[in-house]
Amino acid sequence: MRIIAHLDMDAFFASVEELDNPRFRGLPLAVGADPDGGKGRGVVSTANYAARAYGIRSALPISKAWQYSEEARKQGKPPVIFLPPNFRRYAEISGRIMRIIRKYASLVEEASIDEAYFDLSHLASFERARKTAKHIKAEIKKHEHLTASIGVGPNKLIAKIASDRQKPDGLTVVLPEEAEAFLEPLPIRVIPGIGPKTGVQLLVKGVHTIQDAKRFGKDALREIFGKWGVELYDKLRGVSDSPVIEFYETKSIGEQETFAVDTLDSAVIITALEGMCARITAQLQKDGFTGFRAAVLIIRFANFDTKTRSHTLRAPASSFEVLRFETLKLLMPFFDRRENPHRMRLRLIGVRIEKLQKNDVVSQPTLIH
């Protein structure tokens, strides 16, 4: 029996800022780009719950957030406090939270700076898993003065959806036999991979909840979504076997190079790329990692416009050849109209690998009784 948990910190960046600045507590607060009096570019990273009451949420354009804040202020409500992110501080706290989780789980996948999947199958009981999850939340609260929400279920899919059900400070346990019924009333967009585009496609067909979507057979879903439709068929029924993989998401290895003169000479650019791929894969080994799962390419045009393109591999890789192949695939469109319609010269190229993996010596997890 698999028992998987997903932990998600509540409004993480904003909560850390509230913690570090007690005078902001209880006030609406948004971490993200500089609003610049409503003219700012960029987006909100995280809004606290008071700011969410104004309609401000992650990925909202910062200019929109400023507008909502102004509207609230005119109604006599407190304006939003806008803060730039302090990633170093968040990473430091994240590291300590991940260490707390690692005391109780043998396998931890750091999905992002404030999110982790972990395997509790060794407990062999959902009741014990609930107690352990409760204990982890309490330990985070005691040591870091922050709240987390945890979902526990028979796989990553259910755990992830469950962790979002009772935010903030939630704990939701879904037993294997309850998984299908748990999903049915939920909106279809809770399924990871259902983006706005897929959502619209389904909406046109009158599908709002997961239960609605279940009237489509495997063939119909394959017809609409291709291969992914078959995966979706299983997900709608709470079935997913994707493994918990040790990731070191917050760590990456990368390099970038500014060309002496802006260039679109493919020989020069590819030589630079190959050099970086060779040094990065050597560094990967030197740092004791066994592989990477994401390859990232950074391109800066002569006019300083910067593009980042990435690809996540199905299985981890560690070789120069794979990194070279993947980054070249990302680079090629910059030589033609796909990514570079005006044939602008490049000023800089960068390569980075992420989702690094290590084969840790698994220590005996602590048991909660």
Ligand SMILES: [Mg+2]
């Ligand atoms: Mg979070």
